[in-house]
Amino acid sequence: MINFQPVVLWSDIFVWLLVLCAVVFALAVRRREHLRQPWVKLAANRIAMASATVLLAFVLIGLFDSLHYRVALEGKPGQKTQYAVEVLSVLDALATPLRTRNEKTYSEPFATRLYAKETVDVPGQGTVREYPRLKYGGKHLAEHEDEVAADAGFTAFRAGALAFLGWLAVAGVVSGVVGHGEAPGTGWQRIWRGETAFAWDAVLVALALMLLVAVPLFWLSGQYHVFGTDKVGQDVLYQILKSVRTGLIIGLVTTLVMLPMAVLLGIVAGYYRGWVDDAIQYIYTVLNSIPGVLLIAAAVLMMQVVIDTNPQWFSTAAERADLRLLALCFILGITSWTGLCRLLRGETLKLRELEYIQAAQAFGVSSWRIIIRHILPNLMHIVIIALVMDFSGLVLAEAVLSYVGIGVDPTMTSFGTMINNARMELGREPVVWWSLTAAFAAMFILVLAANLFADAVRDAFDPRAA
């Protein structure tokens, strides 16, 4: 039994707060028929459900990466327990082989040797320049280095078969639930004829594809570096897994920061009009006319100075990186609320002239009560649409900012830092392509899934589309 001390980073609090909010919101929606309706419509949309399945996989990775702890160091009994400086997460624990089996430097995917020649002392031959064997990649092959393709292919096939079996089991359970209380087999038929209210067929197809790719990949990653290694020999697959959390936090926590501001200011401006409206409009017009990157760069650099001059605030490097990540979220949030605010102001201007608002005013209902009971619920569809659509934009923004060097802490893995590092490697000859490709592919899948989902959400919630 390993002794450990749980570590709660600030971003973890936000992540789990968001999960809590989502659960509470889902429960509230379940009970209200008119709120549930668009979600029911969304659940019947095949593309939405397929992309939601993919997103859910990303979210699960992110959640596993949001439970942090520090391992207790071996100490003499009786002494006060000391904890390791390194903060680990549950994901790190699950992916321990990936995390710990570092090579010396670059190696290609599925390589058994390094990517660069080194001078090696070979007993009996003196010093030789050659590509040295990797410490871990393909170690089990020993002398049969040339059988990589056959070995990997066979392993992948076995894993694929296992994945298929696993999928069949899941599909069987689902069809059992769908056809509950009917003749056996009807559930299965109804799913594939598309007769279920929930788009189970899309979910199952997406799940099948994901399992068929992911299971062989992780199986193989025990023996090879499937996506290669980077400059310091770290496994690229591990970096990708770690980047997911960074991307999700940027995409979600930022909206959490921006939302209260956008909703409050937008509604207040639209409802009260007059000088309040003028003031809020001036603020966002001014904010909008400052080049975004410049503003963010200035804020991030200031934040960096504060962090650097106060090292005593942080007990671990992870905490420092985490604070910088949150600071980035806040800064992005503060600069990106204007669009939604403008939308909500316009909609509120329209709503406040509606007769049910006037009826409420005629009853002498207080302004705040009107805003909360009458205006806010009627704006929620815009908020939900904006949230989902902003998510992918923010993930991309993080990549751009980190690339420019004003993004997350350099010690924190993110898609942006991966791409930034890969930039140097692209200049090499022969070129190191795998880092960039892997980061690109992972981000592409995440953003594509988010965009498809956002499209479907807009279709389901936009009253004009109905």
Place this chain on the structure above:
Amino acid sequence: MLKVNNLRVGFTSGKRLLAAVDGISFAIAKGETFALLGESGCGKSVTAQGIMRLLPTAGRVLGGSVAMEGENLLALPEADMRAWRGGRMAMIFQEPATSLNPVLTVGQQIGEVLERHLGMTGAAATGRMVELLRQVGIADPERRLNEYPFQFSGGMKQRVMIAIALAGEPELLIADEPTTALDVTVQAQILDLLVRLQAERGMAILLITHDLGVVARMAHRIGVMYAGELVEVASREAFFSQPRHPYTQALFKALPDMSRRGQRLTTIPGQVPSLAAMPTGCRFAERCARVMPVCREQSPVWRDEQSHAVRCHWQEAVVDADVVGVGHEITDLSVSAGKEFLQVADLKVHFPIRKGLLQRTVGHVRAVDGLSLAILPGRTLALVGESGCGKTTVGKALLQLIPPTEGSVLLGGQPLVGLRGARLRSARRHMQMIFQDPFASLNPRLRVGEIIAEGMDALAVVGDARSRRETVAALLAQVGLPEEAIDRYPHEFSGGQRQRIAVARALAVQPSLLICDEPTSALDVSVQAQILNLLKKLQSELGVAYLFITHNFAVVEYLAHDIAVMYLGRIVERGRAEEVLRTPKHPYTQALLSAIPLPRLEGSTAVIRLSGETPSPANPPSGCHFHPRCPHAMDVCRSRYPESVDVTATQRVSCHLLS
């Protein structure tokens, strides 16, 4: 000329096809006006779109034929169809504001038709355009050709729309509710214009409307539609002297009218069945007062007698006596004229017009400009006038939803203007408002119970949850809705039911005055009758006073005790209902009353036609506001606004003719 045979038009909904028009047949001869009459959702407009082949994307023609001069239009390829649309048949729409393209000049829009159908360009086309605009009665057509639609008023836009429709020299004109969006005086102008143009050109007109008055004025033959089927086809004379289908009879009885004052209006229970749930037998069976078992089993066939065809199992002659017994009666005398409890003196509401960088005020829209009136407890004051005269603003200013610029509003002797906070709230308990659009006046996100309880919460009328629920249920019962409505959402109710909910919400705080802002103008005739009955019943039970803001004179005749006629922010005539309706003294009131198309054979005699439209309240004419349109205008009218004169003890008129 046009022969529609067994036309069926449907809409795809998921995998199902729902027939919106189910096998209708009619024919229109040259120079004839055929009116399609029916409530909303009966498939009138879909029929017109099916004839023009302009159905929305989900629409499909399911069967039947549309033949014009022997040519089957439904079989034509789309390219050939374009020569027919606009060329041989043209359409005018309900809303003149949205049927013209705002970024093209009027000339360009007419020229488009001329070029496509007659190949006319250049000077010839311009000449023709000027001629067309002159035909539809637009003054100074050379200049107006180069103007944009926003420079035209509503009635003028509809004239332009007619000019565009006429440009291709069509043989058939389809008019889809051409005057519904217009005021009565303008409606009279447009209807006259259509009649004149038809006489000149020998056009056939397919008129689609829900207004029996317009039908009486325009149609030669009439087809009544119900739930996608024609149920009665008759000539004008036969139709108005002896309607034979129970639906048609009920429609006539549901019309509010002077002669029905004090009686309950006949209503048609229920509503038009939805497309998804059409009954198999007669479609009207569920709502019919004369339903027989056979009605529910088989769809009736046509019975044709002397150009009066009807589709009904019921064969007896018309019974004139009301089947539904005469309900409670309120005669005007039974309400004693007590002490005035709302007094409005010299009320003004001006909206500033701001311009320029610094938003300086450059002028005022005088929406309400010196209005005085008084409301007596338990009586109904109707505030009548055309759109834009400021009636709605009056209602809102009384409730202090819009702060009045000047003047005083006294509620039981207590001034309301300038009240704030708790005192305004307690004053508001005595007045509530019912709005025009029952779809916009209920928050779609709240349950009916919450909506009704809102006012009680805000004004702290009732305490604990149980007694509150009971109160809400009692209110719902009062407006004729079941108790389980409490936990449902507004979208589950029809327009009429929603308006009942709005009434219940207003009644929740036990007001002594209800301001009703056109509460029935968004509803069909049969539903309107239900709401009017309800309002009348509530008045007799609770003794509420109504300020009834409307442009519908039929409703006024039926409901009002007192009438105030408004023109451009001022009251030009007020008095007891009988006085104003029978002996109108102001030329505007006289013109308004004569412009209303009556749903009777004889129609109205000696119609006074007003030229032009209501001027803008931002820039009212000097002197008497009405003088530019007044047939009796004198010199003094142009220079000085007339004082109001007492004609009788109760009737006051502002006109120089009487002073």
